[in-house]
Amino acid sequence: MLFNSGIFALFLTVFLPLYFFSRRHVTARNLLLIASSYVFYGWWDPRFLILVAISTSVDYLAALGAAGKEVRAIDQLKSAAFLVLVTLASLGCATSKDWWLAAPVAIGMAFAALAIIAIRRSAERVRRKYWLLLSLCTNLGILAFFKYFNFFVGSATALLEALGVHAQAPSLAIILPVGLSFYTFQAISRTIDSYQRRYEPQYSIINYAAFHAFFPQLVAGPIERAGHLMPQFETVRPFDRQLFTTGALLFAWGLYQKIVIADNVSPLANAVFNAPANQTAGATLAAVLAFAVQIYCDFCGYSNMARGLARCLGFDLMINFNQPYFARSPSEFWQRWHISLSRWLRDYLYITLGGNRGGQLKMYRNLMITMLLGGLWHGASWTFVAWGAFHGAIQVVYRALRMDSLLERSRFLTLRGFAIQTSSWFITMCLVCIGWILFRSRTFDQAVTVLGNLFATSGYSADQFATLFAYSAPLAAVEIYQRASGRLEVLTAGPFLVRYTAAVALMLTLVAFSAPGGQEFIYFDF
Amino acid sequence: MISEERSAATGLRPAGDRGKRLPTPLRRALLGAALLLYTLLFAEGFIRVFDPQPLMPRYITGTAWGVRGNIPNADYWHHTSEVDVRYRINGQGLRADHDYPQRKPPGTCRIGIFGDSFLFGLEVDIRDSFADRLEKRLKSQGFAVEDLNFSVGGFGTAEMLQTYEQFGRNFDLDVVIFSWDTSDLEDNVRANLYRLKSGNLERANGEYLPAVGVQDKLMQYRLYRFIADHSELYTFVRDRISLFLKMRIKSERKQSLSIADAGEAEGGPPSPDNDIDELQHRNKIDLSAAILTHADEVVTSSGADFYVIDIPARLSRTEFASPLGVLPDTVRSRLKIISPLSALSKAARPDLKLYYEKGQGHFTPIGVGILVDEAVKSIVSSPRLASCAEIAHRAAAAHESIGHAILSASAPGFPRVP
Numbered sequence: 001m002l003f004n005s006g007i008f009a010l011f012l013t014v015f016l017p018l019y020f021f022s023r024r025h026v027t028a029r030n031l032l033l034i035a036s037s038y039v040f041y042g043w044w045d046p047r048f049l050i051l052v053a054i055s056t057s058v059d060y061l062a063a064l065g066a067a068g069k070e071v072r073a074i075d076q077l078k079s080a081a082f083l084v085l086v087t088l089a090s091l092g093c094a095t096s097k098d099w100w101l102a103a104p105v106a107i108g109m110a111f112a113a114l115a116i117i118a119i120r121r122s123a124e125r126v127r128r129k130y131w132l133l134l135s136l137c138t139n140l141g142i143l144a145f146f147k148y149f150n151f152f153v154g155s156a157t158a159l160l161e162a163l164g165v166h167a168q169a170p171s172l173a174i175i176l177p178v179g180l181s182f183y184t185f186q187a188i189s190r191t192i193d194s195y196q197r198r199y200e201p202q203y204s205i206i207n208y209a210a211f212h213a214f215f216p217q218l219v220a221g222p223i224e225r226a227g228h229l230m231p232q233f234e235t236v237r238p239f240d241r242q243l244f245t246t247g248a249l250l251f252a253w254g255l256y257q258k259i260v261i262a263d264n265v266s267p268l269a270n271a272v273f274n275a276p277a278n279q280t281a282g283a284t285l286a287a288v289l290a291f292a293v294q295i296y297c298d299f300c301g302y303s304n305m306a307r308g309l310a311r312c313l314g315f316d317l318m319i320n321f322n323q324p325y326f327a328r329s330p331s332e333f334w335q336r337w338h339i340s341l342s343r344w345l346r347d348y349l350y351i352t353l354g355g356n357r358g359g360q361l362k363m364y365r366n367l368m369i370t371m372l373l374g375g376l377w378h379g380a381s382w383t384f385v386a387w388g389a390f391h392g393a394i395q396v397v398y399r400a401l402r403m404d405s406l407l408e409r410s411r412f413l414t415l416r417g418f419a420i421q422t423s424s425w426f427i428t429m430c431l432v433c434i435g436w437i438l439f440r441s442r443t444f445d446q447a448v449t450v451l452g453n454l455f456a457t458s459g460y461s462a463d464q465f466a467t468l469f470a471y472s473a474p475l476a477a478v479e480i481y482q483r484a485s486g487r488l489e490v491l492t493a494g495p496f497l498v499r500y501t502a503a504v505a506l507m508l509t510l511v512a513f514s515a516p517g518g519q520e521f522i523y524f525d526f
Numbered sequence: 527m528i529s530e531e532r533s534a535a536t537g538l539r540p541a542g543d544r545g546k547r548l549p550t551p552l553r554r555a556l557l558g559a560a561l562l563l564y565t566l567l568f569a570e571g572f573i574r575v576f577d578p579q580p581l582m583p584r585y586i587t588g589t590a591w592g593v594r595g596n597i598p599n600a601d602y603w604h605h606t607s608e609v610d611v612r613y614r615i616n617g618q619g620l621r622a623d624h625d626y627p628q629r630k631p632p633g634t635c636r637i638g639i640f641g642d643s644f645l646f647g648l649e650v651d652i653r654d655s656f657a658d659r660l661e662k663r664l665k666s667q668g669f670a671v672e673d674l675n676f677s678v679g680g681f682g683t684a685e686m687l688q689t690y691e692q693f694g695r696n697f698d699l700d701v702v703i704f705s706w707d708t709s710d711l712e713d714n715v716r717a718n719l720y721r722l723k724s725g726n727l728e729r730a731n732g733e734y735l736p737a738v739g740v741q742d743k744l745m746q747y748r749l750y751r752f753i754a755d756h757s758e759l760y761t762f763v764r765d766r767i768s769l770f771l772k773m774r775i776k777s778e779r780k781q782s783l784s785i786a787d788a789g790e791a792e793g794g795p796p797s798p799d800n801d802i803d804e805l806q807h808r809n810k811i812d813l814s815a816a817i818l819t820h821a822d823e824v825v826t827s828s829g830a831d832f833y834v835i836d837i838p839a840r841l842s843r844t845e846f847a848s849p850l851g852v853l854p855d856t857v858r859s860r861l862k863i864i865s866p867l868s869a870l871s872k873a874a875r876p877d878l879k880l881y882y883e884k885g886q887g888h889f890t891p892i893g894v895g896i897l898v899d900e901a902v903k904s905i906v907s908s909p910r911l912a913s914c915a916e917i918a919h920r921a922a923a924a925h926e927s928i929g930h931a932i933l934s935a936s937a938p939g940f941p942r943v944p
Contacts, residue, residue, distance in 0.1 A: 504565055505572060511766060512577040 001043040003251075003305045004259050011040065019313060024236055030210035033233075037213035038086070041178070046093035048177040050105060051142055053086035056212045058112065058138040059187040060205050063226075065119065065131030066195035069203075076116065078205045080109060112138075128195060135191035139184040147176055151380030179219030181377055185344055187212060190226035192348055199227045207233045216309040220302045222320040222340035229317070237314025247311030249491045252506050254304030261471045262297035263515030265290040268468060273440050276449040280459025284450055286468055288433050291440050293472050296325065299338065319488065323479055325432075328407050328424040330394045333432060345374050364399070368392040378439070383447060387438040394431050570759040579758040579765070580606035580885040582648070583751075584679065585615065587742055591692035592733030593685040593719070594678055595619040596646075597745070602755065606885035609649050621646055621655065621675045630698050634670045635914035637661070637905070638694045638830075639677055640686035641705030642713075644837045644889060646677035649882050654891040659898045660905075667906065670914045677705070682713025683817045684720050685734065687824070695828055700910040702825045703864075703901070706818070707837035708849040711810040716775055720817055722809070727816040815857040822861055831908040835901060836865040840881040844874040866900040 001008050015036050022028040042049045057079040065071045087105050091098055112134075119130040144152075150171055157169035193199035202208070211233045217224060272279050272287030279287075303320035310317045320340050327333035334342045353366040368389070375388015398404060407424055410417040434451070441447035482488055491502050573579060582604045589595035600615040616622045630636045639645050639657045647655025657675035664671045676694050678685070686704050694702070714720070717734040720727055744750040753760050818834060825832035838846040848867045850858065870880055873896055880893035889897060905911060 500561070501568060504568055508569055508572050509576075512573070512762070 001040050003302070003309075004255060007043065008040075011036075011043075016312075020239070023239060023314070026234065026236060027204075027206055029236075030206045030233060033210040033215075034206065034213060037210070037215035037218060038089075040215040041213065041218055042090060042093060044178055045175070046090040047098055047101060048175075049090040050083075050087050050101060051146075051177055051180070052183060052213055052218075053083050053090075054105075054108065055139055055142065055184060055187045056205075056209050057083040059135050059191055059212070060208050061116070062131045062135035062138075063191045063194040063199075063201040063208075064203070066128050066135065066191050067197070067199075067201050068128050069201065071116070071120075071131075075203065075205075076113075082205055082209060083109065132191055132195045135188060139188050143180060143184050146174055146180055148376075148380045149174060155382070182221045182223055183212065183218060185341075185377075186221075186223050189223065189344060189348065190230070193226055199225075199230070201226070202230075202234065204234075214310070214315070216306040216313075216315075217317055220299070220306070221338075222303055222306065222318050223344050224318060224340065229315070232315050239314050243314065244312050246489065246492045247308045247313075249308070249503060249506075250311060250489060251305050251308030252503070252510065253489075253491065254301040254306075254308060256506055256510055257297040257301030257304065257475070259514040260509055261475055262294045262301060264471050264513070265297075265468055266294045266515075269294055269440065272453075273446065273450065276446055276453060279450075279453050280464075281453055281456040282460035282464045284453035284456075285460075286464040288437060288450070288454065289465075290468050292325075292433055292436050293468065293475070295436065295439075296321070297475065322488070323483060325429065326425070326479070326483060327428055327432075328421055329398050329404050329428055330391060330431060331398060331404055332407075333428060334391070334395075341374070341377070345370050345377075349373060360400075364396045367395055367399070371395065381442070383438050383441055383444065386444070386447075387435055390435050390438060566759065570757060573758045573762050577762065578607065579761040580604070581756065581758060581761055582606070582886060583754040583761075584741070585613070585745075586678065586680070586738065587745070588733075588735045588738040589619065589689075589693070591688055592735070593688050593717075594680065594735060594738060595689070596621065596678055604649065604885070606649065606882070608882050608884045611649060611651055614652070619678075621652060621657070621677070623652070626672070626674055626697060628696050628698065630672065633914070634672050635700040635911050636697060637664075637671055637673045637701040637703065637911075638690065638697065638699035639673060639675045639703050640681070640690055640694060641677040641703070641835070641837075642681040642707065642709070643677070643679035643886065644707065645703070645705045645835070646675065646679050647888075647894075648679055649885050649888040650891055650894060654894055656889075656894055656897055656901075659894060660901055663898055663902050664905070664911075667902070668915055669906075669911060671911070674699070680713070682710045682717050683814055683821065684714045684717045687817060687821045688719055690821070691824060699828075699830050700914070701831045701833065701905060701908050703833045703835055703905075704818070704821060705837050706834050706849060706863075708839050708847075710849070711807075711814050711852065712772075714814045714817055715810050716772070720813065720820075722813050722816060725812075727813075727820050811852050811854070815853050818853070818861060819857055829910075831862070831910050833862045833864055833901075833904060833908075835897070836863060836867065838865075838867045838870060840887060843876050843879065844871075846870050846874070862904065864901050864904045866897045869896045869900050 001011060015032075018032055019029065019036075022032050038049055038052070041052060060082075061071050061075060061079050064075060083105070087102060091102060094101075115134055119127055119134065122130055153169045153171065157167050160167040190199065190201070194201050207230070211226070211230050214229070214233075268290035269287045272284055273291070276284070300321040307317045307319070318340055320338060322336040322339065324333050324336035327336050350366055350370040353369060354362055355366060356363050369392075371388045371392030372385060373388070375384045375386070375391070378384045378387070403424070407421065410420040437450050438447050441450060478490060482490055485493075487493060491499055491506070493499070583602060585597040585600040585602050586594050587597045596615040596619045598615060598617050598619045600613070602613055604611045604613065613621065614623050617625045620626070637657075637660065639660075641656075645656050647657065652658055655675065657673040657677075661671055661673040674694070674697055676686075676689055678689070681689075683704060683706065690702060716736075718730045719732075719734050721730040722728075744754075822832045836848055836850045838848045841847055846867060848865060850863065850865060850867075870893070873892070874880060878892065879890050880896065881887050882890055906915075
C-alpha cells in the first residue's frame with residue numbers, strides 16, 4: 001500500500017477512528033496496530049507477512065536471551081503461536097498454490113526449536129552470544145537469500161567464467177520483499193542493543209510485534225532504535241489537536257515532496273538514464289540534477305510522511321534527513337542523509353570494526369568497509385557497491401586532508417571563510433552528484449556514458465532546466481528558510497494566518513501539480 | 527505531551543499556552559465563515575496565478591429523450607488564454623441563433639450534425655463552427671442546404687444515436703453526420719444505453735444523464751451561474767472531480783470484467799491486468815462498432831444519407847492519430863467515412879495551430895476549415911444532396927431567367943414592372 005494511493009486514504013478512514021477509540025488501552029491499541037500494519041504490508045503480497053512474522057518471533061526471543069533474561073517456555077509458546085497465526089492468516093489470503101510455504105515455515109520452526117534447546121544447554125557465559133547469533137543468522141539469512149542470492153551466484157559464476165571455469169549457476173525467481181532491509185536492520189539493532197545492555201527488552205510479544213511492524217515506518221524507515229521507539233509502544237500516547245495538525249502538515253509536506261517534486265522531475269532523469277547514448281551535455285546535466293532532486297524528495301518525502309503519520313498517532317519517529325544538500329563535506333552529507341541508516345552503520349559496523357581506534361590506516365579501512373557494505377545494502381548490484389566505495393574513498397581523502405577541521409575553523413562571515421565554505425559545498429555537491437550517476441545507472445557502461453556526456457561542451461539550453469527549476473525552486477526556498485530559521489518544520493511556527501495560508505497553498509499544490517499516476521518510492525526496492 | 531526541548535526544535539507551542547480564551551459559539555461561527563471566505567478567495571487567486579484554468583462552463587441539461595442536451599436559449603461565454611467565445615443556443619437546444627421549423631423549406635436539403643464538442647464548435651465562434659461553414663460552402667457550390675447542429679459537448683455515439691432517433695429525425699433530414707473520436711469508445715461504455723449480448727446490440731438503460739439533476743438544480747441559482755461562469759477555482763475542482771469519477775467508473779468496469787472473466791474460466795485464476803485491459807478494449811470496440819452500424823441502418827432506413835466524420839487526436843502540432851484504425855474493417859468498409867487525417871498532416875506546421883492548446887484542445891478555425899474541405903468532398907456526392915443541387919440549379923436558372931425578364935422589362939421602351 002502506497003502512502004500516495006487512494007486505497008491508503010480508505011485504509012486511514014477505517015483505521016483512524018478505531019485507533020482513537022482504542023488508544024487509551026495499550027494492549028488493544030497495539031493489537032489494532034499489528035492488525036493494521038499487517039493489512040498495510042500484506043496488501044502488496046500477503047505471503048511476505050510470514051517473513052515479518054519470522055523476524056518478529058525470533059527477535060522477540062533473541063533480544064530477551066541476548067539481554068540475559070530468562071526465555072521461559074511460555075515466551076517460546078507465544079512466539080511460536082504468533083508465527084503460526086500469521087502464517088495461517090497470510091496463506092489464507094494467498095492462493096491455494098501457496099500452501100506449500102507452510103512446509104518451510106514448519107521446518108524453520110523445528111530448526112529454531114533445536115537451536116533454542118542447544119542454546120539453553122550451553123554455558124551461561126556464551127548463551128547471550130548465541131541468542132545474538134540466532135538473531136543475526138535469521139535476519140541476515142533472510143536478507144541474503146531474498147536480496148542477494150542471485151547477485152552472489154551471478155557474480156561467482158562470472159568470476160569463474162573469467163577464470164576459464166564453466167559453471168552452470170542456478171538462478172531463482174526470487175521476489176524482493178518490500179522494506180526487507182529496513183525491518184531486518186531494525187530487528188537486529190534491538191537484539192544488539194539488548195546484548196550490549198543499552199536496552200532492556202520486555203516480555204510482551206504484542207508490544208514488540210506492534211513496534212516491529214509499525215506501518216508508518218515498516219517499509220522504508222526510519223530504521224528506529226528500540227530505546228527510542230519501543231517505550232512508546234508500552235505507554236498510552238498523547239493526543240491533542242496541535243500534535244495531529246502538525247503531524248498532518250508534515251505528512252502533507254512529505255506528500256508534496258514525493259508526488260509534486262520527485263514524480264514530476266523523474267521523467268527528466270529517466271529519459272537520459274534509460275538511453276544515455278547520444279544525449280547532449282545539457283540534457284545529461286539536467287538529468288543528473290533531476291535525479292539528485294528526485295531521490296532526495298522521494299526518500300525524504302517518505303520519511304516525512306512516516307514521521308507525520310506517526311505523530312498523528314502520538315508517536316515520535318527520528319528525523320531521517322536534515323538538509324543533506326547543504327553539506328560541505330562527504331562526512332557531513334552522511335550525517336544529514338538517511339540518518340537512521342548512517343547511525344546504524346556507524347554504531348553496529350564501523351565501531352564494531354574498531355572505528356577511529358588503531359591508527360589512521362585502520363580507520364580508513366573501517367570507513368571503506370562500512371561504506372562498501374552501506375552501498376551493498378542499497379541493492380544487489382556492483383554499481384551500488386561502487387557507489388559505496390566512491391563515498392568511502394572521498395571520505396578517506398577528506399579525512400587525510402583534514403578538510404573537516406579546516407571547515408570547522410573557517411568562519412562563514414569572513415571573506416576567506418565564505419570562499420572556503422562555498423567552494424567546499426560546491427565540490428561536495430559535485431561529488432554527491434557523481435555518486436548519484438553510479439547509483440542510478442544499471443551498469444558501469446551506462447555510468448561511464450553518462451559521465452562522458454557531462455564533459456561534452458555543447459548542447460546546453462535553458463529549456464532543459466526549466467522543468468527542474470520550476471519544481472525545485474520552491475523546495476530550495478523552503479530549505480533556505482528552514483536553515484536560516486533553524487527550524488525543520490516551517491509550517492508549525494509564525495502567525496496563524498501565515499501558517500494557514502501556507503497550508504492551504506500546500507494542499508492546492510498537491511491537487512494541482514501532482515504527477516499523473518502514483519509512482520512507487522525508490523527506496524522500496526532496497 | 528510536547529516537551530519544552532521539542533517545542534523549541536519544532537516550533538510547537540507547549541500545552542500550557544493553549545486554550546486561554548475560548549470564543550463564543552457566535553464568534554466561532556463568524557471566524558469560521560471569515561476563514562472559509564478567505565480560503566476560497568485565496569484559492570481562487572492561487573489557481574489564477576499558478577494554474578490558470580480555461581473558463582468553460584457547461585450549459586447542459588436533461589432532454590425529454592433521456593440524454594444530455596444544450597440548455598435551450600442559453601447565452602454564455604467561454605474564456606481561455608487563446609479565445610473568448612460566445613455561445614447562443616436556440617429554443618430547441620441547437621447551437622443556432624434561430625429556431626428551425628420541423629418541416630424544411632421547399633427545395634432545401636437538411637444536414638443534421640450529431641457530434642460532441644468538436645462538431646458543436648467549442649472554442650470557436652458560431653461563424654467558424656463546422657456546421658455553419660459547411661452550410662456556407664455547400665451553398666456557395668449551389669446546394670440549397672440548411673445545417674442543423676444537434677451536437678452536445680461530451681456526447682458519445684450512443685447519445686448521438688438516441689438524439690437522432692428521438693429528436694433529430696423529426697426535422698426531415700437528408701444527410702446525417704456523426705462524429706467519431708477516441709473518447710467515444712469509453713463514452714459508449716459509460717453511457718450504458720446499449721450493450722452487446724452474444725454479439726447482438728440491444729438497448730440497456732433508457733437514459734444517461736450523468737450529474738444532470740444536480741446541475742439543473744444548481745443552475746437555478748444566479749450565484750452558481752456566476753461562479754460557474756467566472757471562477758477558475760470552481761472549474762479546477764469540477765474538472766478534477768469529473769476526472770476522478772471517470773477513473774473510478776473505469777476501474778469498477780475493469781473489476782467487473784475481471785470477475786466475469788474469472789467466472790468464465792470456471793474457478794481458474796483471474797486474468798492478469800494486461801488481459802483485462804485487452805478484453806475491456808475489445809469489448810469497447812465491439813460495442814462502438816455495433817452502435818455505428820446500427821446508426822447507419824436507422825438513418826438509411828429513414829431515407830437519409832449517413833456519414834461518419836473522423837476526429838483525429840492531436841499528438842503534437844504536426845502529428846495526429848486517427849481513431850478509425852480501431853474499428854473492424856467490415857465496419858469501416860460499410861460506413862461512409864470522412865477522414866481529415868491526411869489533410870491535417872499535410873497542412874500541419876510547427877508554427878501553425880490546427881487545434882487549440884490551452885483550453886480543451888478543439889479545432890481552431892483553420893482546423894475546422896480543413897475538416898469542412900474534407901466533408902464537402904464527400905458530401906457533394908450524396909444522392910440526397912444531389913437532388914437539392916438540381917433544385918437549386920433549377921431555381922437559380924429560373925431566377926436567372928426571371929432576372930433576364932426583369933432586365934428586359936426594365937429596358938427602355940417597356941413599361942417598368944412595379
